Amino acid sequence: MSRQFRGLIFISVLVALSAAILFIPRLDIGGFARGNEDSVFGLSLGLDLQGGTHLVYRVETEDGEPPTAEDMEGVRRIIESRVNQFGVSEPTVQLLGTPPDRILVQMPGLRGASITAMFSGNTVSQDGFEQFFVEELGREDAAVTQDVRENQLVLIAQLDSLEPPDLDENGNVVTPGDAERYRQAAKEHFPVTMGILFAPEPVEDPDATPTPEPDGTATPEPGPTATPDPEEPEPTATPEPETTVPSIEDVRQVFANIGRDEVEIEELDEGFYQVTLFNLEEAGFDEEGNPIPSEVDRIREGLEEVGDLAGLEPFGRIVQWTPGGGVEEAKALIGSTAQLEFRERVCAPVSPPSPDVEWPPDGLTQDQWAAERCNNPEYYTEQATDIDPDNLEDAFASVNESGQPIVTIVFDNEGADAFFRVTDRISRTGDLLAIYLDGQELVAPRVDPDIGGIAGGRAIISGQDFTPERARTISIQLRSGSLPVSLELLQERSVDALLGETSLRRSLVAGGVGLALLLLFVVSYYKVPGVVAATSLIVYTLMLLAVFKLIPVTLTLAGAAAVILSLGLAVDANILIAERTKEELRSGRGLLAAINHGFSRAWPSIRDGNISTIIVAFVLFWFGDRFGTSIMQGFALTLVVGVLLSMFTAFFVSRVLLRLVAASPIGRRSGLFVPVEDVAAPESAVGSQA
């Protein structure tokens, strides 16, 4: 008996675990993260249930040869980096075919249009941005995702559509489009917080301070400031110099001067103010075409007049607001052949360009400057070279004599000449050869001045931060960037998010009703074994969904169909067992013995039937990717999981429960274990004919 109870405890633990997995939308245990907040039970949903776009491309090489595995991997990486720009939650890029010759791109949640926005200082959150669209703009279709690029939060609002601006014949905007209207609304809605920091200035003559003393009451306390550096004695003999910073009123006046009469100013510390503004004006032109400096610049100018401005940091300013074309734009970008570019990067000079310039600029130290001058786009300039990426013959990763990962690049004759001219030039100037793929920097090596121009078209790129993986990535990207492949769009599927939502809701209702009816039938027909079967089917459904979430299996409509089939098989197993038990009871066995025999005699047919189903599922999985759609494989995977789990529930859960019930007082009334409709004993039917 204790064996049954141990089984019951085990089942209870499984049920509790499954329920916990399902009802906690997002699981994250030591890096094992599953589920997301937005969907039912946190299950991952296919495009047909949540909306989005699915594209299948065939990769074709120019010479008609089938693409190699390495070609495909290169193309996959390029497409992946392109797809990641669209800010959809979980894009997948996957190779299809054996050997692979097609690429499947899935962008769930990608819609007709999008707005990509960045706020300086990351002041606006994903939720805040979505709320702004839904509540302020009334765009209930908006779904916002976020992405982090170099510490900058990128917010992407997916929308069904954006009204484009109305233009007249000359291309001038007559009425602004949605994107522009929303930008203006965002400027009104999200405040810009400016941190203003003044450096303390020595007080030379109190009468000469340009700031009027406001009533003399709010005199700023001269704090403990500016102790002279003991190693560098002050040239002036003044002991303990008095310092001052502009007062809050000075700052207020600056804002009043540019027409901001009522601004919220807070003094955070001495000489450190925080100002909150809405509707910050950008740089523009007046009616005569004269430039108007941006409001930030005008504020800066005003602040510099009242004190030694050490820092002005506007947080919450819209630094990017780009409307996107959604699906159409994605197709255009993905389908374009990758662009590899070799550019010459002219770094900013080490020494001042002219004697009277403060150098390095922007108050950088020499060390900082050494790092920035070739790496910060504000300082260097770039120009095109005549290295044609088509002349890049090969690129591969290997290691040098000392075991360091390197990338070797090989040019053909024509490319070698151009490569020599460029490397010769930059080896003398100390400039860099920047290599771009799709406008993104891949690597920017310099040329050793001792070597000079590299002749022969073969070069090695090495770097201190090169890992074998990075070297490999660079070589693949270099190679595929120059690979003359083209992508042919074979298949496209775009599902509206609303349709997906409707399908999901209806499927859930339908599944729920179906399951309820099924349980009703089983219970009313098979009585006690029916109740056991129904319980075990509920356990089955819970565990199935939990397993789907853990693997994770993406649920699609086809997957829902597989769930129906496996549910059918799970019911079948229970019915077979119940029927067998009934027969054993009729042949005069005791209840427990009948149950045991029922299970063991039902096993071969359940086993063989389920194995055949699994065989069909495997064939389907194997053929699935030839159809240019992933629904077959999704169906097959769901089916296999469903069938395996159904065998477990039938032979473990049902058995433990049935034995427990049989051992309880209910077990004494064996009539409860025989179905309602008792068919005539088959033996006698046959006997009468024989």
Place this chain on the structure above:
Amino acid sequence: MDIVGKRRIFLGISAILVALSIVVLFAPGLRLGIDFVAGTSITYEFTDADPGTAEVRAALIEAGQDTVVVQNLGGGEYFVRTNELGEGDKERLDDALEQLTGAPPITLDLTTVGRSVADDTVQNAITAVVVASIFVMLYIMYAFRAVPNSFRYAVAAVVALLHDVLIALGVFVVLGVAINAEVNAIFIVGILTVIGYSVNDTIVVFDRIRENVTLAPGRPFRSTVNLSINETIVRSLATSITTMIVILAMLLFGGASLRDFLLVLLTGVAVGTYSSIFIAAQILVAWESGELSRFMPRRPRRATAESA
């Protein structure tokens, strides 16, 4: 119930149904969706006013799609099938439809399948069915190796399977004519589901035959088969009723997108249950009694079989 004795009636009905299915498969044939013939299908929704099928078709023909198929799904939703759309074509269609009602229609679903994919689909589907059948046959031969002539069980199961698939296809031709049901990629999933179900069902009956043959080797084979069918018929019906309950619930409450698929399943489950009882097992008996050695069994032979 003497089911085995009436096997000619059942085999005859099935032969007629299969023959009819094959005939309708040639003409009028299945209504092939874009997964098979290439092209673009779009589901549009008009939110403000419902322009009507004729208007929608006229507007799309006007926009350059002269072979367009338009189907009213109700509730302002239209299923539209065109040739494969090129760049800019979709915008032209949207504009043309916008002029009908003044408001832009919503694109609920858009699928485009290129020619090269579509060309392979039929072949791939047939190959998948054949490969699945072969593997299932091999497994049944292995699973039934303990009984004499296990090869016959494998063949009978596969014949029942093909019978189910053909009749499901035939029913779908009728549905294509009656309610414009189209064959698409998910339809193939439906057919393969039918295969899985059919084999599973057949194996339950065969398993009982296998057991009864082993328990009483001396009993005439046809009696054993009849006994086994009678022992499993309740279970077969119970299982197919429960499965059909779930499918019917999905048909009634689920969305339109799965309707065609569920109809295939419903047909498949019904035919699959029928064939496992009335076809697969009867083939075994017919084979055992030598009836299959003749293409058309003659009357005298039947009389002897009956009296045996």
